[in-house]
Amino acid sequence: MKKNKLVSIIIRTKNEENWISVCLDKIFKQNYKNFEVIIVDNNSTDKTVKRALEYNVRIVKIKKFLPGKAINLGIKKSKGDIIVCLSAHCIPVNNSWLKNLIKPLKNIQIAGSYGRQEPYSFSSDFDKRDLLNTFGLDKKIQKKDSFFHNANSAFTKNIWKKFPFDENITNIEDRIWGNVVIKAGYNIFYNPDASVFHYHGIHQDLDPVRCKQIVSILESFGGEFKSSQIKENTKNKILAIIPQRDKTKIYKNQNLISFTINELKQSKKIKEIVVSTNDTKTKKISENLRAYVPFLRPKNLSESYVDLNSVLKFTLNKLEGNRKFFDIIVIASENYPLRKKGLFDKMISKLILGNYDTVIACKTEKGSIWQKNKLKTVNLVNNLIPSKIKNQKTLIANTGYACVTRPTKIRENDILNGKIYFYEIDDHNSFFEIQNIKSFKKFLDQK
Incomplete structure (x- = not known):
């Protein structure tokens, strides 16, 4: 055997x-x-x-x-x-x-x-x-x-x-x-x-x-x-919304909103720019810059306490009510006029190629971060930890600087949930937010 x-x-x-x-x-x-x-x-x-x-x-x-x-x-x-x-x-x-x-x-x-x-x-x-x-x-x-x-x-x-x-x-x-x-x-x-x-x-x-x-x-x-790389659909209908409460600010005879409109117009992907405002003068200025202002926001959505998503949702609902539908929404406010050229198209490509729900611009914060309310102050990020042993970094995101998202996320009040990509901005100067025109003038004069 x-x-x-x-x-x-x-x-x-x-x-x-x-x-x-x-x-x-x-x-x-x-x-x-x-x-x-x-x-x-x-x-x-x-x-x-x-x-x-x-x-x-x-x-x-x-x-x-x-x-x-x-x-x-x-x-x-x-x-x-x-x-x-x-x-x-x-x-x-x-x-x-x-x-x-x-x-x-x-x-x-x-x-x-x-x-x-x-x-x-x-x-x-x-x-x-x-x-x-x-x-x-x-x-x-x-x-x-x-x-x-x-x-x-x-x-x-x-x-x-x-x-x-x-x-x-x-x-x-x-x-x-x-x-x-x-x-x-x-x-x-x-x-x-x-x-x-x-x-x-x-x-x-x-x-x-x-x-x-x-x-x-x-x-x-x-x-x-090898995973197949999705190709960008050139037929994507992409809308940019500029939420603008009250009159646009003016610096050296130039309206601040013009910076953002012109940056959006340079995009090869954005098909339409809508300014969502409650101000008639801002409406006229925007239309002269070839932005679209199909309606004025009602008073109840123009108060200082109204959140951004409510404004975006109202704007989107009005447009869709007129049978204007979009695949991707870009959000940008007038308060950030120093964005780098090409930013919006890069963020749109990131959303499409990565199949993200939202791509939001952010900067890396190196200092300690505290949260303060009436009762106490809490240290959220301790910057005294040596950088070599840190296993995380702090990102400060800002929707108004630049945000690319899906219409469904706006309808669901859910822009900052889901599959998110944080698009880091290297130039922190471009993240300078214009709260008032005097601070903007001072900032430009120092550059």
Whole structure:
């Protein structure tokens, strides 16, 4: 009777004391008996290694852990013709797991096989969803799909010699390997009969940092892995609204609102400029500058206590009532006449290409920030912390300086919620707000 080939089972560990014993117990109960187990341990500080040594295993130490490097190290120490990778917290569902996992490798066209991963009852809903959707019940041969997962996988040592794992990347060494072997003309086999329980799933309970790293690696492959860049729709109808309460200010015979209107007119994307004002003189001045003033704001929306969104919502409703609909709204007030050329078009492009709800201009504040009311003063930002150890910066956003948003956000009074991009302005002088014309004159004279 021909002896079964020796299988080397590589298990990478880092503080897996809670799982390693049950994992090894299930491995040593498999009905395929010709195997060895190699633990590649990454400086565990708990009892992982001691618990593992209760079984017939070999321990290999790795100091600087990288996933592909750890697998390659374990394989170099192995004796088997077939290699199995198993996560320490993956528990074989039954005693036929190992036999079913390596069976597809008899086909020389199969570079690797991987098995099903099932959630536990206590797994998070996110992980349950991902595992149940990703690992189905049908066996399949992947000829173009390069998905491969080393939490529960197998391949021959000869294949590994041709295609060792990348030792320099921080995540998804298995997906990279799968991409390489598929491009080399091999296939990958998925066998749901080789199933394990895996409590945290393939997306680590939606860890955003890990997710960002994985996306970055996948997109570096190019081709089908590269996310398609949305193109700007030249048919987007873009409206600029200048909210102007009372009469525009005058400096050296020039109306302050003219600065903002002219800046908006320079845009290659903005199709229409509307001045929302309650003042007849401002209306006339704006129209002379070829801005559109289809109506005057009512008195109840012209009081000093009225919030900006109420004015914007009123203006948008009036326009839409006249069947004038827009895809994007740009907001700018007359109080910021020193904006840099091209600002509005850059912010519009950012909104479209990033699919943001709102893009708002802001500046970085380096000083300490306090919030004061009648009862107390609270320090919100402590600028005495050394800059080298700060893990955040303070942004001061201003809708009146420049803001690009969606009509739906205005209708819902929700401009500053949702997917927001904070467009940082390097030139803080351009952020100078004109509260009165004397301060503006003084500022210009000093420049």
